[in-house]
Amino acid sequence: MIRKPSIIYNTNFCNQKCKQAYQIENGHLLNQHLKDQVEIECSICREKFNVPKSRENSAKYCSKHCLGIANGIRGKILYRNHVPVTCSNCGIDFEKKPSTMRTLNFCSVTCMGKFYSESKMFSGEKSGTWNGGDIGYYGPNWLSQRRLARERDQFTCKNCGITEEEYGQELSVHHINPFRNFNGDWESANELSNLISLCEYPCHRKRHSKNG
Template sequence: MGGHSCPECGRAFKSKRGVKIHHVHSHGVSLVTAECENCGEQFEKRSQRKYCSDDCRRADSSRGAKSQAECASCGEIFEYYPSRRSGKYCSPCYADDNKETVTRLTETANPRWNGGKRICQCAVCGERVERYPSQIGETVLCSKACHSSWLSETFTGEGHPNWEGGGNGDYGRGWRTVRQRALERDGYQCVVCGRTSEEMGRNPDVHHITPVKWFIGSDNHTREDAHYLENVVSLCISCHRKAEFGKIESDFLKSQITDEESN
């Protein structure tokens, strides 16, 4: 029936677990499978247990203690934890199961040696720093402060990967007038969230629903054509940012203007 049998009655089972369950239910005691390494008493072994009880585990004075031995290779006295193998080699001399002497390849003896650290100059402050060749790129920086300064100078304007030509410069004639009229029409408050100039501590931004750059790039329009009252709307800083990134639809902004004019 199976490859495992009960040592008491000889009944066969498919697994060791079946034998253990049978032994408990039929014979009233657990199946003995191991011998305690401290007291020698037999017990049912579970997992990797070596002791029949916690008391025996704590009572075993040799558990965890180190022994001393003389290295068979270099003659040095070293400490090791007892195991099934006796200690014969110290750590520097131990290589593998064949007990070969380790050859330590350091610096020039190592085939991967590339010269060690090199002296470099910080691109921001000029401080001399040591860096491994693998840490040396196009720019060497000595500290977080210099790194932040370098980022601020490098990734601005045309140096930024998302640079699209910068601002639109002078908005031209008519902008100041239409801006003031938009603020007055909207009551000096954001038409989306309703925050007032008093709450913001400043006047709202005035946003072009159809961007000025569209008019600049058009062959049939000029920059000044963007400045008409139906194309501008008052927004707080947060809503203005959302509108610039397309998170507030242009049609919604136009509807807010229509609603205000109808009121």
């Protein structure tokens, strides 16, 4: 048989059947390194257990149960290293690892999104990737509101009537009153009454063109 040089081993087989036959016939010769066992003591329960000699210096626990206990002990030690911190958005006190401390700290993704949305710290012209154009971040509830708007509109463009199935992709969701007019008030901007489902081309683009 012909094989790539990268997959040629000490023993090579043309199919799985031949490989299994070889393993049955030579089973007493395989994995000899596993037969050389040594006895060590579990670091948790202190029971003696056997491991291959190659794991004599790396094996520590006799079972998954003891491993779980060890992980719990390590977790408690790591948790004791947490330091108190105050959420930069809602003011709630919580704890963080020192390595994750920042100038601004948040208790949840929702608080982080709300803070950045209201402060506009990294949005629009203040963003390092700003190239002009429309605002791209519409607040932490945008994805859920976008989905609800499409469901309400029965996944149909409210301008031309094409469905998502006919269009071949998800419809866009447009802010009737532009998001920028709400001065960062994403909750009001993303009210369902201010959202409408449109196909991206041509209806959504025409709507933006009309808005100037």
